[in-house]
Amino acid sequence: MLKPIVKFIVVVTAVASSYLMANDFPNKCSRDQNVNEFTILSYHEIADKSETLDPTYAVTPSNFDQQIHWLIANGYHFIGINDILAYRNSGKALPKKAVLMTFDDGYQSVYANAYPIIKKYKIPVVIALVGSWLQAKDTVDFDGQKIAREKFLSQKEIKEMIRSGLVEIASHSYFLHKGIQGNPQGNMQPAVITRQWLSDKHAYEDEKNYQQRIYNDLSANNTFLKHYTGQKPRVIVWPYGYYNKESRTIAARLGMNIGLTLDDGSNTRLTPLWGMRRILIDKSMTLKALEHDIGSRNANLTDNDRATKAAHIDLDYMYDPDPAQQERNLGDLLDRIKKLGVNTVYLQAFADPDANGAADYVYFPNRNIPMRADLFNRVAWQIATRTQVKRIYAWMPMLAWQLPHSNAAAKDSVVTLQVDSTHLNMGYPRLSPFSPKAQKVIKEIYEDLAVSPRIDGILFHDDVTLSDYEDDSTFARKQYKKWGLAPSVTKIRADREQYEKWTNLKTDYLDSFAMELAQIVRDRHPGLKTARNLYAQVALNEYAEEWYAQGLSESIKHYDYTAIMAMPYMEQAADIRQFYDKIVERVKQEECGLDRTVMELQTINWRKNDEPLSSEELSDTITHLYDLGVHHMAYYPDSVFKNIPDADMIKKAFGQKPVYMHTLTPNTTIPNNQE
Structure with missing residues (x-):
């Protein structure tokens, strides 16, 4: 039996309560330094528990009344859509502490229990209605249940309001x-x-039919609401907060240029x-929580300020040719994630069964590379809806694709000059980032990934790299000429000034391409974050x-998170503790370094027959790094069926770090009945 949607989708889309005050943390590392111009509150039912259709999102009339009085007493001013448009279009100032009130779904309880207060205090509100x-x-199909039509607003009540x-x-x-x-x-x-x-x-619905379905629905609702209420909507309130570039573009075509979301x-x-x-x-929204949530918006604090506690998960462990066994594997993974207590998962979206370092398959439908199994969508959605995880990153290569021979870009590879065996060599095949055909294919792979309904971030694999003997392909040489450099790696290396310029230009070029790919996914997942694996030697x-x-400074500037592969055994470090200390010391030299850097630890020693690191060593390392001021931590790999690393140890070790990166100190007196 399929899980009813309303009971869980809003839970995973809703903004995680920040519980941060505006003065708790200076926020100098925020991506957006601009002032919060207004706050929008999203309500659903205003009803006592015994009368609610979905008690999770119902606010009692007494609590609603107290929340309104608290807002008024604390200097907040209620605004409407016209006020926002006047501000945006003509610069007409908004009042300080501006708040817009919205009500989703059109419950009758809004008229019965909220509207009297709205009238009393002359509060402009937006009410979002579902035409069907x-x-x-007589009855409404509400989350698979038959609900009496009278539980929703009547035409008379809507027109009166x-x-x-x-x-x-x-x-x-x-x-x-x-x-x-899905x-x-x-x-x-x-x-x-x-x-x-x-x-x-x-098969999946194709893009043409998908867009036609969205257009037909939104158009039908506009027509219905114009007839039913006398008002044609100019605002779209996205169900469950989900939307993408296609849907918002369609809404704009239909006259709804204003979209209300549940984005962080x-x-x-x-x-x-x-x-x-x-x-x-x-x-559960108390006055204290309401104050904290509004305060976090005023301080431009987002879920990015949550301390990362990440498990790096291989879908290869989940894959099985037998669908029944694959589902059992997934069940084991979900149980393990719950035990681990992590809040973030880096989820593999590709497969490299021949272990040559380049992806031969992916776990999602696409146009260019074989699909091993349609698994990423399923696993990501189950993790998001069945565990405590807040953020799921698709772990993806950028250049390391082993395309089928029939693909026009298959031979457009990075060319590495021959070097002696002691020199660093990337060692795995990659498509040349300078090839137009390769770029097109890679962009299409990311476009196809983006169709998956649940992606909170992209973790770029460690293949976002070119060595100092790469790339000498025809495509790369053309780019070097455009940069004003010599037309070959050999000639560039012979000139120290050109060599340094070439290094910087390559670094920027790779990071810019990564940002372009991220934007492709962000068009369908507006809150998308970016992370990248960085070699420890770079730090x-x-x-x-x-x-x-790869450059640490450049990486911190470009990506939301830089996941340094802090793996001393892989690097054959002579002094393990010193290895970690030096990385952290270097990170601290960067503005916002600790806020945007993840220390990614190894759990097995690949150089010693894949021997697991002891739980004691991992725990001590995590404790030490937290003591050094590290905020964000991850580990790789997670061996689901071998309990490597030990789940209890990880949960306890990660639990040493508070959920948020900074200590919180409430500063408001709250009435006892709202604690």
């Missing part, structure tokens, strides 16, 4: 507030962003009207950028 629910005669001048109607879709089958395994996933799995055709973060001058962020108010040796075309 309003058009139902509109006439007050305080209520603006928004579209919440006509029939997209539901889950549809993979062969039967996961029900958000209808707005999911390419539906068509069981009868054993503040509403600053850089926040587009189509992606305005809201705080989800649920049954330890001043000449390492020449060897790898």
Whole structure:
């Protein structure tokens, strides 16, 4: 039986409560230094527990009343959509501490229990309506349950609220507030962003039909709401907070240029009207939590300020030709993740069964490379909905693709000059980043990955690199000429000035291409974060950028996180403790270094017959790194079926670090009944 969607999708999409005050942390490392211009609150039902349809997101009338009074008493001012548009379009100032109130789904309890307070205090609000629910005669199909139509707003009640001048109607879709089958395994996933799995055709919905389905639904809801309420929506409130570039573009074509989401973060001058962020108010929202959540938005603090505690998971361990065994493997993985207590997973999306360092297969449907199994979608969704994990990164190569021989870009490889055996050599095949055909294929692979409904970030593999003897391909030589350099690696290496310039240009070129690929995925996953694997030597040796075309400073500037492969046994470090200390010392020299760097530890010794590191050693290392001030930690690999590393040890060791990177000190007195 498929899991009902409403009971879990909002949970995983909703912004994680930050519980951070504006003055807890200076936020100098925030990607967005702009001021939060206004806060948007997202409510659902306003009803006592005995009367709710979904108690998780219901706020009692008494708590709602207290929240409104708290906002007023603390100097917040209520605004409407017109105020935001006047500010954005003509610069008309918003009041300080501006707050927009919104109500999703159109419950009757909003009219019965919230509207009297809205009228009393003249609060402008947005109410998002689902056309198919309003058009139902006797019952509404609500999360697979038959609910009486009277539990939702009547036409008379809607029109009365509109006439007050305080209520603006928004579209919440006509029939997209539901889950549809999103993979062969039967996961029900958000209808707005999911390419539906068509069981009868054993295929996914194609792009043309997907976009037509979204257009038809949003268009139908606009037509219905205009007729039913007298107001044509100019605001789209995305069901469950999910949207993408295609859906928001369609909404704009239909006159809805304003989109309300559940994205994490503040509403600053850089926040587009189509992606305005809201705080989800649920049954557990106390006044203290409300203050903290608004404070975190005012401080531009996001889920990025959560200390990373990451497991690096190989999908190869989950894969099995027998679907039943594959599902059992997945069940074991989910149980293990719960025991580990991690909040982040770096999830392998590719496969390299011949172990030559280049991906021969992927775990998602695509146009260019064989699919080993349609597994990434399934595993990512199950982790997101069945465990405590907050962020799932797709672990992907950038250049290391072993394309089928029939692919036009298969031979457009990085060319490495012959060097002596003692010199650093990357050792695995990669496509040349300077080849237009290779770039096109790589972009298409990332486009196809992005179709997966749940991706919070991209972790770029350690192949974002070119050695100091690479790339000497025809494509690379053309690029070197454009840079004003000699047309070959040999000639460039003969001139120290050109050599240094070449190193810097290659580093920037690779990072820029990574950002371009990330943006392809971000178009469908707006809150996407980026991380990259970085060789430890880049942080330890001043000449390492020449060897790898990787730079610590550049990486910290470009990526949200830089995952340094702090693996002393792999690096054959003479002094293990000193190895870690030197990396951390170097990271601390960078502005925001600790805030944007992940220390990725090894759990086995590959140079000693894959011998596992002891639990005591790993625990001591994690403790030591935390003592040095490290915020973010990860490990690799995780051997699911061998309990390597020991799950209890990891949970205890990671538990030494608070959830957030900085100590929190509440500074507001809260009424006892709201604690």
